[in-house]
Amino acid sequence: MSEPNNNHVKYTIPELIIKKRNGQKLSKEEIECFVQSVVNxxxxxxxxxxxxxxxxxKELDVEETTNLTRSMMVSGDMLRWPKDLRGKLVDKHSTGGVGDKISLVLAPALAACGMKVPMISGRGLGHTGGTLDKLEAIPGFIVCIDQTRMQEIIDSVGCCIVGQTKSLVPADKIFYATRDVTGTIDDTSLIAASIISKKAAEQVGALVLDVKCGKGSFNKTETAARKLASKMVDIGNGLGVKTVALITKMDSPIGNAIGNALEVAEAIECLHDNGPDDIMDLVYSLGAQVLHQSCKTLSTQEARHQMIDIISSGAALRKFRDMIIAQGVSKPIADSLCEPGADMFKILPKAQNVTAIICKKEGSVFEIDSLRCAEISGRLGAGRFKSSDSINYAVGLELCVHVGSKVKEGQTWLKIHHDAPLNKELIKNIDSILSVVPPDEVVINGSRIIDVVS
Incomplete structure (x- = not known):
């Protein structure tokens, strides 16, 4: 094996592996050498x-993780922006959840506030849905955009939601593929480096993170979510990106829709200022934090009010319309999709069948298991179990109740949107999603936001 070239010093890869295996700290130069050698x-x-x-x-400390993130960030091309956009470039990242369509509402809302949002998103894998898959449910929407076109859209519209290019952070693609088959996928430092390297390569000035915890998240506990959030905030700030994180609950699905076209429709309802309370609260809270990071003279409360006004005025909806047109959707389709009171499923893919599931007893909804919802939605065809799987954009689940709802025996609590006939095993599993307690028990459905880490 040839030794890698390095401007600072030469190391052999086995020496670096042994050093870390023995619990010693890797220097900035050693980490740079390893990452560049991998990419080469x-x-x-x-x-x-x-x-x-x-x-x-042997766990990387914050300095090592920051150096790893920086080396990954510069392992390929980085986005370049005109100087007059400095202070306006912002982004958001979620660690993945069930029914999470926040980006579809937040990006155009921030653009309507005067921010520039070059959002690079991913596809769904496992139980978490992908933002790109949801947007591709809109006929004509294109996620593969080169940097020149991306800059044109940012200049004219103010936001875009696109896929990662091959030349952006190539080290992450290599490491991620290896982590997936070596049992290292859940390491906090490696997760943090993967996420922040891509966001830092966008060259944004401010970043807000939605770090989820609970049944529908890979962070099952608040402690794990807090550890990841703190590390990512430290790394982001260490790389010059003003970074803040919200720790949020992911035990029950976000909003009412789970599935690609269903979630697009719900996101558009939110942009009409008619969305579920939990989605709107997350949009306002995440938006307020990133606006505050970008403009310190604006308090988070003032920024939240600005977000509320932008959505209620229809300005955010207009930005969404302009964004999808800029990314390939025809103007007539975009206009029809965003029309108040429109039947969006004349445009969006629609499942062949809708089956209602009824409550078997009276009471108060105590829990709606988000992980089971995602698993069943995936089995219907809405998600992927491996990266090569195709997606059925039309299918999914539509919740008719939320945690804290009072329900009666025989009441519809869920609608299943499906093409293939439902088998008995799937229906049996659906019954385990909903937990109902006696009607005299009080169930509080509070805010999803647990804490802010900055």
Whole structure:
């Protein structure tokens, strides 16, 4: 194996692996050497796996994680923006949830507030839905946009939601593929480096993170979410990106819709200022934090009011319309989709069948299991179990109740949008989603927001 070239010093890859395996701290130069060698193809797959396992077992500290993130960030191309956009470039990232269509509402709302939002998003895998998959349910929407066109859309519209290009943070693609098959996918430092390297490569000035915890998140506990949030905030700020994180609950699905076209329709209802309370609260809160980070003279409360006004005025909806036109949707389709009171499923994919599921007893809704909702939605065809799987944009679940709702026996609590006939096993699993307690028990459905980490 040839040794990698490095402007500072030469190291062999086995030496670096052994050093970390023994619990020693890697220097900035050593981490740079390893990352660049990986991208240049000078490191064997087994060595990448060995180093990631050493990092997993001996845990990177904040300085090492920051250096790893920086090295990944500069491993490929970085987005370049005109100087007059400095202070206006912002973004948001969610660690993944069920029914999470926040980006579809937040990006145009921030653009309507005068921000520039070059949002690079991902596809769904496992139980979490992908923002790109949802948007591709809109006929004609294009997610593969080069940087030149991206800059044109940011200049003219103020926001875009696109996929990651091959040249942006190539180190992350290599590391992620290896983490997926080596049991290192859930390491906090490696997750933080993966997320922040991509956002920092966008060259944004401010970033808000939605770090979820609970049944529908890979962070099952608040403690785990807080650890990840703190690390990402530290790294982001260390790289010069003003970063703040909200820790939010993910035990029950966000909003009422789970599934790609269903979630697009719900997001548009939110832009009409007619969305579920939990979605609107997350949009206002995340938007307020990133506006405050960008303009310190604006308090978070003032920023929240600005978000509320922007959505109620229809300005955010108009930005959404302009964004989808800029990304390939025809003007007549965009106009019809965003028309008040429109039947959006004349445009969006519509399932062949809708089956109602009824409550078996009276009471108060105590829990709606978000993980089970995602698993069943995936089995209907709305998600992927492996990256090569195709998606049925039309299918999914539509909740008719929320935590704290009073329900009666025989009342519809869920609608299943499906193409293929439902089998008995799936229907049996659906019954386990809903937990109902006696009607005299008080169930409080409070805010999803647990804390702000800055």
């Amino acid at each position: 193809g000078h490191v064997q797959e087994s060595q990448i796996g060995a180093m990631l396992m050493a990092m997993y077992l």
